Amino acid sequence: MRLAVSLALIAALLLPAPALADALVDNVDGITLDEKGEVVRFTGIVMSPDGKVVKLLKRGEKRPERPDWRADLKGRVVIPGMVDAHGHVMNLGFRALALDLSGTRSLAQAQDAIRRYAAENPTRRWITGGGWNQEVWGLGRFPTAAELDAATGDVPTWLVRADGHAGWANSAALKAAGITPATKSPAGGRIELVAGKPGGVFVDAAMELIEKALPQPTPRDRNAAFIKAQDMLLSMGVTASADMGTSVDDWLTYRRMGDMGLLRMRIMSYSDGVETALRVGGSGPTPWLYADKLRMGGIKLYTDGALGSRGAWLKAPYSDAPGNRGLPFLTDAQLSNLLVRGAMDGFQFAIHAIGDRANSQVLDAITEVGETYKGDRRWRIEHAQVVDPVDLSRFAKLGVIASMQPVHQSSDRTMAEARVGAARLAGAYAWKSLLDSGARIAFGSDYPVESPNPFEGWATGFTRQDAQGQPVGGWRPEEALTRERSWRAFTLDGAYAGFAETKFGHLAPGMRADFIVVDRDPLLASPSELRATVVIETWVGGEQVYRRPGSDASGGR
Numbered sequence: 324m325r326l327a328v329s330l331a332l333i334a335a336l337l338l339p340a341p342a343l344a345d346a347l348v349d350n351v352d353g354i355t356l357d358e359k360g361e362v363v364r365f366t367g368i369v370m371s372p373d374g375k376v377v378k379l380l381k382r383g384e385k386r387p388e389r390p391d392w393r394a395d396l397k398g399r400v401v402i403p404g405m406v407d408a409h410g411h412v413m414n415l416g417f418r419a420l421a422l423d424l425s426g427t428r429s430l431a432q433a434q435d436a437i438r439r440y441a442a443e444n445p446t447r448r449w450i451t452g453g454g455w456n457q458e459v460w461g462l463g464r465f466p467t468a469a470e471l472d473a474a475t476g477d478v479p480t481w482l483v484r485a486d487g488h489a490g491w492a493n494s495a496a497l498k499a500a501g502i503t504p505a506t507k508s509p510a511g512g513r514i515e516l517v518a519g520k521p522g523g524v525f526v527d528a529a530m531e532l533i534e535k536a537l538p539q540p541t542p543r544d545r546n547a548a549f550i551k552a553q554d555m556l557l558s559m560g561v562t563a564s565a566d567m568g569t570s571v572d573d574w575l576t577y578r579r580m581g582d583m584g585l586l587r588m589r590i591m592s593y594s595d596g597v598e599t600a601l602r603v604g605g606s607g608p609t610p611w612l613y614a615d616k617l618r619m620g621g622i623k624l625y626t627d628g629a630l631g632s633r634g635a636w637l638k639a640p641y642s643d644a645p646g647n648r649g650l651p652f653l654t655d656a657q658l659s660n661l662l663v664r665g666a667m668d669g670f671q672f673a674i675h676a677i678g679d680r681a682n683s684q685v686l687d688a689i690t691e692v693g694e695t696y697k698g699d700r701r702w703r704i705e706h707a708q709v710v711d712p713v714d715l716s717r718f719a720k721l722g723v724i725a726s727m728q729p730v731h732q733s734s735d736r737t738m739a740e741a742r743v744g745a746a747r748l749a750g751a752y753a754w755k756s757l758l759d760s761g762a763r764i765a766f767g768s769d770y771p772v773e774s775p776n777p778f779e780g781w782a783t784g785f786t787r788q789d790a791q792g793q794p795v796g797g798w799r800p801e802e803a804l805t806r807e808r809s810w811r812a813f814t815l816d817g818a819y820a821g822f823a824e825t826k827f828g829h830l831a832p833g834m835r836a837d838f839i840v841v842d843r844d845p846l847l848a849s850p851s852e853l854r855a856t857v858v859i860e861t862w863v864g865g866e867q868v869y870r871r872p873g874s875d876a877s878g879g880r
């Protein structure tokens with residue numbers, strides 16, 4: 324008896340103290356996945372003062388008596404913030420701030436756009452950007468330095484062609500780079516001549532002659548690029564992203580933002596190599612910083628190039644380039660040594676592999692290194708675009724996460740058919756086969772190569788169609804996921820791939836309150852409606868970090 328009383332007393336003492344008043348986001352049409360991937364519906368979110376979910380409320384369930392703060396979302400749809408498992412944060416910002424000529428239809432239109440940009444950006448030391456295409460302009464020749472001078476005056480200017488294989492410089496840029504009539508075209512490149520002198524356009528390897536003269540971005544430039552990227556991502560509903568290839572300067576930018584309280588999204592950082600990881604992390608991954616907003620937990624490596632330029636490393640020659648199999652970036656020994664060096668200190672690896680030979684090289688290396696470095700490593704292969712069907716089952720066996728980008732499939736399908744032919748497509752963009760074999764897959768966009776809009780990727784993940792609904796019925800539709808499974812790859816599994824599944828990626832008690840208010844039910848919308856989803860508000864850690872201009876939803880917090 325006596326014992327029972329004291330046990331009851333101890334139990335009472337162990338009960339949590341009455342919580343500080345919580346915040347309540349109420350009157351929502353809420354949908355999330357639970358940690359098993361099952362759909363859960365709710366009508367309110369109780370959040371703790373430190374921005375975590377305390378409870379998801381069901382219809383009719385009692386609300387907290389006197390919340391600190393209450394928002395009425397008027398029945399709008401609320402879903403967890405989207406997670407992009409593969410993006411390039413700083414590149415997104417730099418590209419968005421640069422001059423974009425991709426919409427111009429003539430040289431005169433381009434010159435107008437350049438003049439406008441120069442007027443709006445008077446403090447830039449150089450004007451940079453690109454997206455031009457003289458074929459689209461109907462010019463029948465390359466543009467010239469003099470034609471660029473007419474729009475820029477003497478601000479050095481360098482604009483890359485839409486395909487990335489040529490650049491257009493003005494006279495000030497030629498001067499800054501020390502180009503003279505005597506400058507010779509380097510191996511693998513060509514200087515376009517006008518009247519026997521460098522005319523302003525530099526092709527392939529010759530581009531480096533100008534690019535070496537470009538000034539390095541200052542910390543101020545980097546801050547501006549980061550803020551731009553963050554604004555774009557939050558406005559599209561992306562609350563967390565892997566950053567693939569973080570340099571030391573990128574890392575310092577994220578730290579400055581965090582120190583100043585300007586880091587509003589979550590970044591799972593993968594360094595641009597072993598050396599950067601060791602410089603930043605010291606003896607291992609960094610802790611989660613700024614209330615789970617930033618961590619460098621892994622290392623990004625490249626083992627081959629891309630399919631479009633035939634840089635992907637294949638087991639057999641390209642179908643449209645006999646004798647060419649692409650090239651490896653690393654020898655087997657180099658790859659294993661890098662994996663060992665990072666794994667020793669507990670870093671995760673995210674390894675770019677596009678061709679089937681590159682994928683098997685990585686799987687072999689993980690097999691070898693994994694014998695010594697066991698445990699929960701979550702090895703990742705980025706892209707895994709063309710995989711030999713015999714290698715598909717090795718992902719699950721080795722615990723390798725396939726980090727894939729649905730929109731690459733719809734953008735690349737015709738090119739991929741030409742490059743590798745029908746027979747090898749059996750293991751290409753093989754989302755469903757990988758999943759069925761027991762492998763984890765995580766989805767991302769690879770922004771800024773593709774748009775960071777996660778709703779496009781989500782829709783592609785279960786339709787295998789592009790934005791125009793092509794091809795009808797989907798491209799190799801047997802590899803499509805279900806709508807819920809595609810969503811899961813952009814939420815739960817994106818977080819899992821970054822060792823963050825207990826922090827964010829779905830809404831449940833104890834998770835960070837990262838959610839978005841959208842204008843439609845993504846589980847009921849048609850694929851084209853899903854792509855067109857409008858994000859009205861974005862919340863990270865219980866704070867509103869984006870609100871669509873002109874919207875009247877919650878009034879923020």
Ligand SMILES: [Zn+2]
Pocket residue numbers: 409410411567769
């Ligand atoms: Zn990438």
